[in-house]
Amino acid sequence: MSTSDLLTADRIEEIGALGSESPDPAALVAELVGAVDEGRVADPDDTGYALLVAADILVQAGDLADALALTTRAIAEQPDDDAYSRSKRGGLLLRLGREDEGLAELTALRPLLETDPDATYLVDDLAEAGRAETALEWLTAALDAIMDRTRTQQHESEDAQDEAAAMIYGLTQRRHDLREEMGLPHDDYDNLADRLRAASNHALDALDDGPATLLFWPQAEFEALLARWPALADSYPATWDEHRAQTERALADAAGLGAADLGVVAGSVAGLASFAEQAGSDPTDEETLDEYADSLDEVAWPPGRNDACWCGSGAKYKKCCLPRSRG
Structure with missing residues (x-):
């Protein structure tokens, strides 16, 4: 097999950027899934990524059922790194009316909101499925838990403190955005989000x-x-x-x-x-x-x-x- 036949990470990213705006999104999905079927993904670690990009194109095209099938396959392909895929699957199940299954999938991942700075994708999947109030409840509870932990555990390691800082930043920003989308007034966590964003803007300036x-x-x-x-x-x-x-x-x-x-x-x-x-x-x-x-x-x-x-x-x-x- 020549290297020109391989599906690279750059090509997957390029396809994802094109998405449903392509004149032929079905051809993009076929290119991604075909490369997975034929073992032509350049880096095996990107197999799940390719399937999820294909699923996202299908979601944009309104084909939720086929998107669910590809998302489920992404989980099976890379079970050791499947939280993001499972979250996407949970959101799709909710949108397809399979509420008990979808909420169970997402609830099992909910503890990640207190430990993984990137896990706000859970909130996005809930909100996109029409569960914004649940998403806000989970965000607030996770922030409460982390803030309480930082107050009561004064002798945490530096790594733990760094992790808590990253968690607080990400959660406050996503919560702030969600509350704005819901038309809710500022509260203490929103004020904290504003202060942290101002500090981040120092680098952008x-x-x-x-x-x-x-x-x-x-x-x-x-x-x-x-x-x-x-x-x-x-x-x-x-x-x-x-x-x-x-x-x-x-x-x-x-x-x-x-x-x-x-x-x-x-x-x-x-x-x-x-x-x-x-x-x-x-x-x-x-x-x-x-x-x-x-x-x-x-x-x-x-x-x-x-x-x-x-x-x-x-x-x-x-x-x-x-x-x-x-x-």
Whole structure:
């Protein structure tokens, strides 16, 4: 089999972007399903992804029954990574009138809202099936549980604190959007969502007047940065996990606004100190930070889905920072 016959992640993504707007969506579905049937998916890890993209095209075309069949098949193909597929299946069951089955599928996944920053897809599937009130109830309960946990467990590990911060950000933003869609007035969690979004926009603002490149601090450097120059604490979030999540979201937002040639540059404390010393400038000054960023080699964003993530975690982009742009 030649490589030209293989269905790559880039091609799956391209088909997903075309969706039902293609003059022949049935041909796109056939291309995806055919590649799965014939074992022509370049990366076996993308088998479920291909089936879910095909299912989404069918949903857009109004063919919910066939979409359900493909979603069920995606679960069988990749049972060890099936939460997203099961959520989609639950939402489709609800929309097809099989309410007991659909709600049971989604309820089994509900605990993920307290542990997985990406699990707000559960809320989307509930809302799309006409269960917005249930979605809001689940979001609020998950936030209550996480906030209570952060108040009562003061000695959690740094990783646990980072995870809680990412969870709170994603849940408050999705809850805020849902309440706006439902026409509900602001409450305390909505106010928190506004404050967290404002902090995230700090990174996006850095793209407004200069090159579409963001200064990013790898984990060890981020911690060393705030320890050496505490004055920068007001310019960055409290945790590295939130820092990389904000950077990913800012780049995704910029791309959505039409920005091109996006990228990140990785800073180091030693590099910034040396740069500021040579320039005779304050390392905490925004202009110094911008000029320092300009002196660094840029890494293009976004990487390929199967490439190493730009944040330096060593994980594939699709498993690491890509989902953070949906927070």
